[in-house]
Amino acid sequence: SGNCPSFSSSMTQTELLQELVNECRYDKIVRPPGVMNETDPIRIYTKAFIYRITSNMAKTLRFDVNLMMQFRYLDKRLKFTDIAPYLTQIYGGQNAHKLIWTPTVYIANERTSAIMGNGVKDLLISINSYGMVILNIRLETTLNCGLRLEKFPFDVQECPLVFESWTHNVNEMVLDWDEDPIVIADNLYLTEYKLMDTWVNSSGIFYTPSQYHYGHFVKIEEDKDPDYSVGSTTTIDSTPPPAKSFTRRPTLAKLHNFTTMTPQQIALWIDKRSRIVFPIAFVIFNILYWSFIWI
Numbered sequence: 001s002g003n004c005p006s007f008s009s010s011m012t013q014t015e016l017l018q019e020l021v022n023e024c025r026y027d028k029i030v031r032p033p034g035v036m037n038e039t040d041p042i043r044i045y046t047k048a049f050i051y052r053i054t055s056n057m058a059k060t061l062r063f064d065v066n067l068m069m070q071f072r073y074l075d076k077r078l079k080f081t082d083i084a085p086y087l088t089q090i091y092g093g094q095n096a097h098k099l100i101w102t103p104t105v106y107i108a109n110e111r112t113s114a115i116m117g118n119g120v121k122d123l124l125i126s127i128n129s130y131g132m133v134i135l136n137i138r139l140e141t142t143l144n145c146g147l148r149l150e151k152f153p154f155d156v157q158e159c160p161l162v163f164e165s166w167t168h169n170v171n172e173m174v175l176d177w178d179e180d181p182i183v184i185a186d187n188l189y190l191t192e193y194k195l196m197d198t199w200v201n202s203s204g205i206f207y208t209p210s211q212y213h214y215g216h217f218v219k220i221e222e223d224k225d226p227d228y229s230v231g232s233t234t235t236i237d238s239t240p241p242p243a244k245s246f247t248r249r250p251t252l253a254k255l256h257n258f259t260t261m262t263p264q265q266i267a268l269w270i271d272k273r274s275r276i277v278f279p280i281a282f283v284i285f286n287i288l289y290w291s292f293i294w295i
Helices: 013-020 094-099 209-214 263-294
Strands: 042-055 062-074 089-092 105-107 110-115 123-128 132-144 155-165 173-184 193-200 203-207 244-257
Touching: 013 089, 013 094, 089 094, 094 123, 105 110, 105 132, 132 155, 155 173, 173 193
Parallel strands: 042 173
Antiparallel strands: 042 062, 062 132, 089 123, 105 155, 110 132, 123 132, 155 244, 193 244, 203 244
């Protein structure tokens, strides 16, 4: 634009970023254009590094998860190959985050979640010379996980971690899993469970205009397309016909559980089986004992 100041021949990373996002060139409210056509949805490549899981499932049916989320996307408005060829990367934290557009992704099945701290270790942004942005955020979230205890104590539980966008629909932004999307820390240890497996899938969710406005999330649709997803999500249907489509990216961790019942439930479970096991054990013991004595 003719009203924009020209770029200096020698700028620091901070100065360059401030010039790139000058309001005459950049609007952080507007999402970046598509890769091929400006009207195409922007693709956000997502990855999660899970390094801590704690639980108190016997009482609360919840998991506390600490993870590092990484979002990778191309914002061609931040390209600076010709402007500052002497720089290859721009790095920043909270200040850079406030200047540029970033994807608004949240954990849909959370009870609570928060960005941990305000330092570089908690939020880091890097931008290469072609405008590829990598956003790393360290999160702490509490998940509500329903239990199925029909096969206790040999049950396998699944606890989903579901990511959604709350400002853009699939015509504007698409969440994709990056390569090796779920990374589990080698030293991850669960006291009450054994982590059996993780898997990811992709599906769509529909909200009515009123749900989109007020942020009500009550419908989860099962994905039936084997070429588009692996696995499925449960179905809870209490809404009118769908009106607005949003992207959804769940990941499931299967947890082998042996001690998730309350003390009262454990007592009842033992009591029911003791009525059969103890008399049979008493009879077998007496047969063996008196056989040993008299034979």
